[in-house]
Amino acid sequence: MHLCTMTDIEKGLPISNFPENFKSGFVAIVGRPNVGKSTLMNALIGEKLSIVSYKASTTRHRIYGIISGENFQLVYSDTPGLIKPAYELQNAMMHFVNQALEDADIILAVTDGLKPGVDPELFEILKNSSLPRLLVINKIDKSTQEETETKMAEWKEAIPELNVLAVSALEKFNLEGIMGFMVENIPVHPPYYPLDQITEQTERFFAAEMIREQVFAKLDKEIPYSTTVEIESFKDTPDLIRISALLIVERNSQKAIMLGHQGKTIKDIATKARLEMEKFFGQKVFLETFVKVDEDWKSEKRKLSRHGFGT
Ligand SMILES: Nc1nc2c(ncn2[C@@H]2O[C@H](COP(=O)(O)OP(=O)(O)OP(=O)(O)O)[C@@H](O)[C@H]2O)c(=O)[nH]1
Ligand SMILES: [Mg+2]
Structure with a gap:
């Protein structure tokens, strides 16, 4: 595993040998606490990079998960759950979310399929963005088809142009749909990291x-x-x-x-x-x-x- 603390770009080295039409971009994974953002990023990368718990507000940093193919590189950022900060640590956590959103080429929004309704914080972010956006309704292994369809319809009504996908991060169900959306929507750009690097954290x-x-x-x-x-x-x-x-x-x-x-x-x-x-x-x-x-x-x-x- 190549964890790496400094990218070749930061070291001033060019990353060479990639095709001309190579695509690369940053994806910000955002959503309310406990919806499964970290579980989802780990499943997408195939490594347990982010810690997970059944308690809310587990993630406190922006954690990078990088996945590369022959002609693409996706740089996911797992982020802390969206909250209204009540103390300084939570301010810092929301700052990390905002940084991930500022860098993003694509927003991957996550919501909990077991909870009805449109998450207001997520709605604000999605409504006000002009980036490609994918909303995933997670935990569908535990919800009924009817609940999932209702939730999809609620979001579609709130933001008609939104792309919506129902998945289970835990069961790794329907994740190809996410990868497909990302690869299609990231820009043509040289890779940001060496192709075998999977994160930025030490x-x-x-x-x-x-x-x-x-x-x-x-x-x-x-x-x-x-x-x-x-x-x-x-x-x-x-x-x-x-x-x-x-x-x-x-x-x-x-x-x-x-x-x-x-x-x-x-x-x-x-x-x-x-x-x-x-x-x-x-x-x-x-x-x-x-x-x-x-x-x-x-x-x-x-x-x-x-x-x-x-x-
Ligand atoms: N049933 C089910 N549980 C899931 C799924 N994805 C995540 N979970 C569970 O949901 C809980 C929260 O998962 P996390 O990945 O830590 O959620 P998070 O959004 O990163 O949470 P914060 O870091 O606190 O914002 C854990 O108990 C996970 O096992 C899923 O697809 N199905
Ligand atoms: Mg988390």
């Missing part, structure tokens, strides 16, 4: 996210939303990768819950995250974790940029 980023995913899976209430993860060291040795990670919470009481009785909770989180990392990196991983309190880190701009949310 190995450290993925390691931190895999820990955060287990925090979302294991802990309830406000704790997942009050936790951020930093990788203090990442050493790739011939035998194994040694990773030292810091889980940062906002309060002492949260730290106690994160540690659990005799450290059982954090141990469980670390073990599960390590197994995920070993799968992802294809190598043995030694992971050590520490829990630290940084009061109100998610509400203070200065602290946020230190934790990787500079906007």
